Amino acid sequence: MHLTKRSALAALAAVMLSGTAMANTITVYTAYEEDEAAAFLEAAKTSLPDINVNLLRLSTGDLAARIIAEKANPQHDVLWGFAVTSMVNPEILEGLEAYQPVGLDQVPERFRDADGKWFAVTGYMAALCVNNERLQARGMTMPTSWADLTDPSFKGEVVMPNPASSGTGYIQINSLLQMMGEEKGWEFLDKLDQNVAQYIKSGSRPCNAASAGEYTVGASFALRAVKNIEEGYPITLVVPSEGAGNELEANALVAASKNKDAAKRFLDWTLSAEAANVYYDWKAIVTVPGGKMPERFTSAGLPDDVSQVLFPVDFKAAADDRSRIIQKWQEKYER
Amino acid sequence: MSVTTASGSRPAAHLPGRASDRSITLALSILAAIPILLFLLLPLTGILLRGFQTPAGFGLGNFIQTFGADRFWRLVGNSISMSLTSTLIAVGLAYFYAYALQRASIPLKPFLRIAVLTPLFAPSLVQAQGLILLLGRNGALNRFLGFDIDIYGFWGTTIANALYAFPYAYLILSAALAVADARIYESAETLGAGPARIFRDVTLPATRFGLAAAIFVVFTLVMTDFGNPMVIGGDFSVLATEVYNQVIGQAQFGLGAVIGIVLLVPAVLAKLIEKRISARQHALVTAQSKPLEVKPSRGRDIAFSVYAYVIVALILSVLAIVVLASFVRLWPYNMSFTLRHYQFDVQNGTAPLWNSVGVSLATAILGVAITGLTAIVVHKFRNPLTGPLSMLAILPAAVPGMVLGLGYVLTFNDPANPLNILYGSFALIVILSVYYNHAHAFLISSTSLKQIGPVFDEASTTLGGSTLTTLRKVTLPLLWPTLLGVGVFYFMRTMVSLSAVIFLVTPSTQLAAVSVLQLSDRGALNQAAAFSVCIMAIVVACLLIVRTILWLAGAKNVTLIR
Structure with missing residues (x-):
């Protein structure tokens, strides 16, 4: 009796735990190249250990088509590193929700949406x-x-x-x-x-x-x-x-997200110092202050600034x- | 005659024993029709209706805009001239290749059968990269052998497409040439006809349906493919690349859908002329048939051997140069041997490879069941459903993968659709793969079925056999080698198809072809090639395993591909 009760409790706990894990799972769509996205994601996991990020990476055009096709029932919570000229397509923009992430004032005004629907950290x-x-x-x-x-x-x-x-x-x-x-x-x-x-x-x-x-x-x-x-x-x-x-690569919150708290924390992270450091390792354009351009970029011929x-x-x-x-x-x- | 009268109200009185049969055939027809309506017609309608959606509301605005531009008509001209040329090359060469394998004695036939199919299971990147490494401005021929070829443009696209479509044509034509009645050939010889005359008057007419099917498949395939013109077309644009420009380049679904609808025209035309062609196709295997055995003929065998090996060499050289480059540090600048491209650092590593094997196996099994059933219903049963069913069965040939894939997203991601539960699962990817390749698989099966005479069915029925018995005891045994080939076809295509499934993959359903795309998107072309080599190795290994199982099961003389 004792044993069954205990195992029932354990099972219940497991269900509850997986329930909380589910609540902290977000789906992120990105157009960052696969190796960049992998490096960024690793940094995000270190900073946000309790959030489980499901990342789908497609090229800008494929991703735009998919988002528009999924419009009736969006599958993602966050749009990350997505070309602004595609982001402002009305069919995509209308699915986004304005959000002011922590640290947004670091981003110069011309790199963010006047209505607050997107902000660009890289380009x-x-x-x-x-x-x-x-x-x-x-x-x-x-x-x-x-x-x-x-x-x-x-x-x-x-x-x-x-x-x-x-x-x-x-x-x-x-x-x-x-x-x-x-x-x-x-x-x-x-x-x-x-x-x-x-x-x-x-x-x-x-x-x-x-x-x-x-x-x-x-x-x-x-x-x-x-x-x-x-x-x-x-x-x-x-x-x-x-x-x-x-071209800017912007981040945005999806209006239909069922998990906005975690999504917002992820977006806050994209403006954190940890994120800036890893962005500088991979991107030629980073709109927030932070790390500096790696040697592999300058030796390939990019200017320091x-x-x-x-x-x-x-x-x-x-x-x-x-x-x-x-x-x-x-x-x-x-x- | 409506569906209900066919099954119910017609009394069995004047056709004893047939009423239950008729309801069985009708039930089977309905069984075949339901999935094709749900998983082909519904998603296709969903996306193509977008063609009528304009900012101003529902209307013909997109059509007027598209058809009013000179540019559109130039693209139509480009598409037709390129597709016709490619078709002529691919079907012409494939006919004699299939003929060589079915009607001549040449060494190492099993090798030739597999080798010719490599364009089917080589990821599209391999084809494109191979052609550029071989024939590009800095390609092997120009760089090392001093030629001065400029491949980009009309001819590049035409040749690349002919190469890509060759195995499709081969599979159909091979099924058409596999079956023959030796008696006709014997009588022709007795009457003094020479080989040329026999070919013209016996062989060619007997394969009319297969030839028409192959022409249709190659033409529509080439017409709707955007991969080759993207890579090797240079400035040469066609309708398929215009769909890509509109949908992927500029997110204009409406204008893309208009061209998607235009691309269906060849399929509709083919359906309209199909009746005329099949009306003259006679069954090749009748009750008195004697299987044709290849008689030795030295001159013919040598000629066909040379021909077959030249074709295989051309096909394999494109592949071989990519395999070679994947083992070289930096083609063509640093030719030292290395395995570094095989250290995959792509997300999920090689796990997507095994996902793909599972998805492809499931597609092969489901695909054989669905296409086999559809082909039998269309060719062996007659009821009001068979006409529309056969039209739908070949329709996917005319649909670019991108269009079908987006149609699936629109349809199955809709929470109002009860099938929404499939969205995001491997199951939906499997179903998409079945319907994406449906037309080709259906036509391979049909080509075989067309050649089985109605005498068998009649005999079986006269002897009291029900439709199901005839199916089980007569049709399936004659058809099963073809169905096995259809399964192999599905497996190969699903391992590498990308343009449709790219819209259905999720973080937890990653596939090998997507990994190749991820690698090539980020510029790691050599790693992408190495990943492709692994995919091809797995396909070949799977074929060998299946072959061994068949051999152990006692089916020693069955070939996986006819």
């Missing part, structure tokens, strides 16, 4: 990957700017992402248009188009193509170049001197202009 920036072997073999000079790529010697040697299928592609042309003004900007893109061999339908593939020696210059983003240099590919990372286009080379993008305009610019781009350049 990525455009960069060129230049294949050294191919550059030498063809006797070309190392480009330092977008303007250099319009030189006739680069004809057929430049690959760029297609902005209709790649967010990276969009921030590249959008930053040029914002920088030069639309009229001059399109004129410049006309000239650049003369030298572009392909508009590849992905943001990282142009750098991979340059790394593999398929083309000399691949317009991509900085971290792809850093990682490919670490793999050993003979490429140089070039931050275009006009200023690098960039990236804020000096970033173009100050108007993110709201970038999002608002998106379909108009892509449509015009397709009319002009899609072959």
Whole structure:
């Protein structure tokens, strides 16, 4: 009798415990690259030992499509490290709930939503990957700017992402248009188009193509170049001197979350000092003060202070202009 | 005739013994129809109706916008010309490959059967990477052999797609050529017909249905695939990449759905002309049939051996270069041997590999049951359900995986749907995999069934056998080698398919193909290739195990793939 009673109690306790564990389980959707997400998650687990984080990682486009398809019954509590130009899509934005996490004032105002629905702690920036072997073999000079790529010697040697299928592609042309003004900007893109061999339908593939020696210059983003240099590919990372286009990766609370306390604690964590430290290890752009840029970034060619080379993008305009610019781009350049 | 009158009100009087039979066939037809309605038509309708949703409300705005753009018609032209060329290449080459394996004596047939299927179980990354490593501007041919090939564009896409679709065509054509009645060939020879004449007047007409099915499968497959044009198409855009641009690139479901609907057109057209083709297809195995035995013919055998081995060499070289690169420090810059790419540091490590094996096995079993039943219902029973059923059975061929996957999310994530409990489980991934590959599996089964003459059914019925007895004693024994092949097909495809399941995976249901994507997304292409090599090794190992089990069970002469 005694024994059964005790085991019944134990079973009850187990149920209760698993009940509490369930209450502290959150599902987080992220578009951070898999290795980044794994490193961040490990740090989060150390700081939040009682929260069980189920992490689903998909690329920005796949994730956006999934969130929109799941809109009727969202499966996630937190959206983490997700491109702002996709976040502001009305079909995604309407599913978010305003939240002021602890420490939000560290984030400069231009990196957060006026309505408080999202805030960006990290971001990525455009960069060129230049294949050294191919550059030498063809006797070309190392480009330092977008303007250099319009030189006739680069004809057929430049690959760029297609902005209709790649967010990276969009921030590249959008930053040029914002920088030069639309009229001059399109004129410049006309000239650049003369030298572009392909508009590849992905943001990282142009750098991979340059790394593999398929083309000399691949317009991509900085971290792809850093990682490919670490793999050993003979490429140089070039931050275009006009200023690098960039995109924010924002965090947000999902309105339909059934576990908002844990979700909010997770979001608070994304602004903590522990989080900032690990962000600095992996990201070129971190909007909060904290650690410093690791050596592997600077040795790959990134400046110590990236804020000096970033173009100050108007993110709201970038999002608002998106379909108009892509449509015009397709009319002009899609072959 | 309505469904109820067919089963109930027709008296059994003038057809003694048939009434219960008719209700059995009807019950089986309904059994086949229910899952296809729930798991194919429902999700497909869910996503494609988005085509009619505009900011202004329900209407044709998206269609008007799409059809009014010159760009759209250019993409239609690109898609059709590329798909036709690919189809011509893939079906043409596969016909003679299947012919070589079924109608000639060539050495090492089991190897040739498996080798030709590698594009089915190589993750799409392998195909794309292999072609670029081989034929890219800095690829092996250009870099080491001094060629000057530029693969990107129309021809790159066409060749990559032909390669990708080749095994699909082969599986159908092989089923078509596997069965033949030796007597017809003997009489043709007696009448003095030469080999060319026999081929034209006997072999070709006898495989008409298979040929039509293969053309349909390859055409729709190539038309809806966006992987190859994404990687190797360069600036060459097609309708499938436009679906990708709209849905994934810009989150415009409405405009993507419009093109999804346009892509269904070939399937509907195929259905309309199918009747004409099958009307002229005669059964190849009748009661008096003698199985065709391959007679030795030196010249023919040598020619077909050379042909088959050249094809296999081409297919395997794309694969081999990726396997090779996965053991090299940094292709093509540092060619020293290393195993470092096999130290996987991806989330969950190799656990997703075993998830995939489980999901693929379940898909194979469920898939054989569902497709087998559907094919039998469509071809052996006649009732008002069979027409719509056969249309639905081939429809998935024309649906891009992304569209079906998102349709599943829209339908099964809806809390109002009682099947919502399946959402987030492996079970739904299995079901999705069955319907994603349904058309091809169905057509492989159909090709075999078409060739079994009605005489058997009639004889069995005359002898008092019920429909079920005929099914069990006649149809299934003749069909089972094909069904085994269908199971293998499902297994292989499910191990690597990505475009549909990517929308259903959750943190606790990770699959191998997703790991490959994660690795390649983060730039670890060599590790992704190494992971792909492991997937392929597992598929081959599974095939060998099944083969051994069959052999131990006494089925020594059965091949896993016809």
